[in-house]
Amino acid sequence: MTAQxxxxxxxxxxxxxxxxxxxxxxxxxxxxxxHLRKIFNKLGISSRRRLGDALSRGGQP
Known part of the structure; x- marks a missing residue:
């Protein structure tokens, strides 16, 4: 994921x-x-709700 x-x-x-x-x-x-669509694709998620969990995993799918 990029800095932005x-x-x-x-x-x-x-x-x-x-x-x-x-x-x-x-x-x-x-x-x-x-950008959020790109982030969701990179993290393998489909909603804002799952973003916290994905970030706690280190931003990796």
Whole structure:
């Protein structure tokens, strides 16, 4: 996972919405959504709910 993807994943884990993440990282919510799809694919997950578990495993599927 890239550094930017890790930042987004941590913010999702902390409960921020896509618009909130976008505002903090100076990105559109659509760009955040695109990155999250890439993150989910890399981690082999399909939802925000599973992100915390995936990150606690070290970000590996």
């Amino acid at each position: 993807e890790k930042q987004m994943a941590l913010r999702v884990r902390d409960g921020l919405s896509n618009p909130e993440i976008g505002a903090r990282l100076f990105l559109s919510s659509r760009t955040v959504e695109w």
